[in-house]
Amino acid sequence: MQHSFVLTRAFALQRLTHVLPRTGRAYADGRDIDRGAEAEPSTTALSPWLRRRLLLEEEVIDAALAMHGPAAAGKFVEEVFWRSYFKGHLETHPSIWTDYLALTAQGQARLATQSGLRRVYEDAIAGRTGIDGFDHWARQLVETGWLHNHARMWFASIWIFTLRLPWALGAAFFLRHLLDGDPASNTLSWRWAGGLHTRGKPYVARVENIHRYTEGRFSPQHLDENPVPLEEEALHPALPLQPADQAPRGEVALLLHLDDLHPESLMLGDARVVRVGGLLVHAPQAAEAVRRADEVAMTDALARAAAWFGCPAGLATPGWEAGLPIITAWAPVGPSAAVLPAGCTRIRREWDSQVWPYATRGYFQVRKMIPACMKVPRHQS
Numbered sequence: 001m002q003h004s005f006v007l008t009r010a011f012a013l014q015r016l017t018h019v020l021p022r023t024g025r026a027y028a029d030g031r032d033i034d035r036g037a038e039a040e041p042s043t044t045a046l047s048p049w050l051r052r053r054l055l056l057e058e059e060v061i062d063a064a065l066a067m068h069g070p071a072a073a074g075k076f077v078e079e080v081f082w083r084s085y086f087k088g089h090l091e092t093h094p095s096i097w098t099d100y101l102a103l104t105a106q107g108q109a110r111l112a113t114q115s116g117l118r119r120v121y122e123d124a125i126a127g128r129t130g131i132d133g134f135d136h137w138a139r140q141l142v143e144t145g146w147l148h149n150h151a152r153m154w155f156a157s158i159w160i161f162t163l164r165l166p167w168a169l170g171a172a173f174f175l176r177h178l179l180d181g182d183p184a185s186n187t188l189s190w191r192w193a194g195g196l197h198t199r200g201k202p203y204v205a206r207v208e209n210i211h212r213y214t215e216g217r218f219s220p221q222h223l224d225e226n227p228v229p230l231e232e233e234a235l236h237p238a239l240p241l242q243p244a245d246q247a248p249r250g251e252v253a254l255l256l257h258l259d260d261l262h263p264e265s266l267m268l269g270d271a272r273v274v275r276v277g278g279l280l281v282h283a284p285q286a287a288e289a290v291r292r293a294d295e296v297a298m299t300d301a302l303a304r305a306a307a308w309f310g311c312p313a314g315l316a317t318p319g320w321e322a323g324l325p326i327i328t329a330w331a332p333v334g335p336s337a338a339v340l341p342a343g344c345t346r347i348r349r350e351w352d353s354q355v356w357p358y359a360t361r362g363y364f365q366v367r368k369m370i371p372a373c374m375k376v377p378r379h380q381s
């Protein structure tokens, strides 16, 4: 049955309890199978909560380790670290995001003038290409806001290599509709599928693989199974991580945003929060369902923050901070970071400070430091 995504912390904890039993060996063995929207997924479907930090990475990792131990939970833990890796990678390669935004705008301009391209694109996003599986996933994404990881991989590969559509337009289609839409995981995964992230090594969707891991539901014909990897002229040099700020002493106004909605666990030192504001910045052209999910998540976080700090909390309208210094959780590269007020104090979580320096190249460096990372200070509640 279709799982529901109610984006509150209370619902996230319920869902975590529900899926925890299958984050051990069952996850490692079955996570590649996509059973479709009507079945319980083989993975946890925690991503919409993790993306907004209604749940923290370390919380779900700790819970999985406590239930299954490091050997059985190892695969699940590694997958959660992919999220942290991608965030750190985009943070140290911010030009990948600006390049993606520019390519999306270029792609949209081409759609306006090139009718052939526009037809293929419109058929693709409406699920009318005639490609078995692909059409189903396009409609599932729009209707439910979520796709299994393997379906995302097949979809991106077919979009790029069989339909020969610009990768950035596919990434933008995902970002509009995914309830877990994330600048880092989405942009870098699309680049990976095209052979831009791991240069020259695209992800190739194969009929046999799709048939097997959809348990025979789909067998698309005429896929390009020998694609030429994408290339790009743009260079994306790694930049040093920007230093995080120290929390000031005394009274502050705390600004919440959609990248971090767990204010209870922020390390605020001697700062005393006396006001809370919410910055609601959706993904570019976000679908109605995504905007509603963002609003529910923000409303939930503001209510929790008001209770936790014992102060007023509401959307950040002009003058909300009442002249106080503004403090905020670090917003990684993306729509919220782009509009944070100048001069606000940005607190980075230990988790990010620990992982991101290892994320400048491939995932391997992050994977190696997972055992050490297990020792970082934990959330407080």
Ligand SMILES: Cc1cc2nc3c(=O)[nH]c(=O)nc-3n(C[C@H](O)[C@H](O)[C@H](O)COP(=O)(O)OP(=O)(O)OC[C@H]3O[C@@H](n4cnc5c(N)ncnc54)[C@H](O)[C@@H]3O)c2cc1C
Binding pocket: 031, 041, 043, 044, 045, 046, 047, 048, 050, 051, 079, 080, 081, 082, 083, 084, 086, 147, 148, 149, 150, 152, 153, 156, 174, 175, 178, 180, 181, 182, 183, 185, 186, 187, 189, 190, 193
């Ligand atoms: C083309 C493409 C686009 C994607 N776009 C997004 C996106 O916009 N937002 C997003 O959160 N993920 C994205 N992913 C990554 C991945 O598909 C989802 O995180 C995952 O499917 C979420 O399902 P889950 O919660 O059941 O994952 P589980 O398998 O249960 O894993 C638990 C958590 O680990 C993290 N995780 C697992 N696999 C990955 C992965 N491959 N990359 C990064 N994090 C991972 C997620 O936070 C996930 O919730 C994309 C992948 C591809 C191939």
